Amino acid sequence: KNQVEQSPQSLIILEGKNCTLQCNYTVSPFSNLRWYKQDTGRGPVSLTIMTFSENTKSNGRYTATLDADTKQSSLHITASQLSDSASYICVVSAQDYKLSFGAGTTVTVRA
Amino acid sequence: NAGVTQTPKFRVLKTGQSMTLLCAQDMNHEYMYWYRQDPGMGLRLIHYSVGEGTTAKGEVPDGYNVSRLKKQNFLLGLESAAPSQTSVYFCATIDRGLPTYEQYFGPGTRLTVT
Numbered sequence: 185k186n187q188v189e190q191s192p193q194s195l196i197i198l199e200g201k202n203c204t205l206q207c208n209y210t211v212s213p214f215s216n217l218r219w220y221k222q223d224t225g226r227g228p229v230s231l232t233i234m235t236f237s238e239n240t241k242s243n244g245r246y247t248a249t250l251d252a253d254t255k256q257s258s259l260h261i262t263a264s265q266l267s268d269s270a271s272y273i274c275v276v277s278a279q280d281y282k283l284s285f286g287a288g289t290t291v292t293v294r295a
Numbered sequence: 296n297a298g299v300t301q302t303p304k305f306r307v308l309k310t311g312q313s314m315t316l317l318c319a320q321d322m323n324h325e326y327m328y329w330y331r332q333d334p335g336m337g338l339r340l341i342h343y344s345v346g347e348g349t350t351a352k353g354e355v356p357d358g359y360n361v362s363r364l365k366k367q368n369f370l371l372g373l374e375s376a377a378p379s380q381t382s383v384y385f386c387a388t389i390d391r392g393l394p395t396y397e398q399y400f401g402p403g404t405r406l407t408v409t
Contacts, residue, residue: 226402227400
């Protein structure tokens with residue numbers, strides 16, 4: 185069964201600090217890996233999408249990495265802002281347009 | 296462009312009642328999906344459609360039915376609501392025109408079954 189595991193479940197950081205979220209997956213055959221940001225009461229919004237051949241991708245202060253050999257990904261948030269408080273979801277896509285979702289990491293940024 | 300819209304935003308049902316959730320998109324995407332999101336769990340696929348007139352079961356289809364009579368609309372029906380169907384429902388579409396087929400989500404429908 186395709187699975188996506190995220191850690192930690194939640195974290196609290198001070199404004200201006202950095203943090204890293206982890207994602208491990210067992211999806212096969214792998215097509216791409218996405219990170220989404222979901223604000224409370226809203227639908228998920230895409231941050232990055234990486235294919236098998238990409239090992240890093242940035243979107244502003246968000247940087248995602250992918251190690252397809254170990255089936256691990258991370259999302260690094262630099263110089264966090266209050267608006268970064270959200271749930272971050274790792275999503276892995278198989279080659280049949282079906283997506284497997286992690287449970288998410290809830291990030292709380294405090295002033 | 297409105298993107299992906301969902302109607303209604305909130306609903307409270309009593310056990311045994313029925314209702315239909317509407318998802319509409321104006322991006323001409325072929326693929327449409329219905330997910331449910333529950334606390335502590337990832338989004339789970341209920342049903343999906345790869346084109347007008349076609350539907351398929353996802354991971355948790357029991358208790359739900361769907362229809363895709365028009366390309367731009369994907370309807371999710373609950374025939375006899377149960378408390379276990381209390382959840383937030385998201386519709387999503389996929390743009391197959393992109394190599395990484397970007398997925399776009401609606402704002403969600405929060406359903407409570409009492």
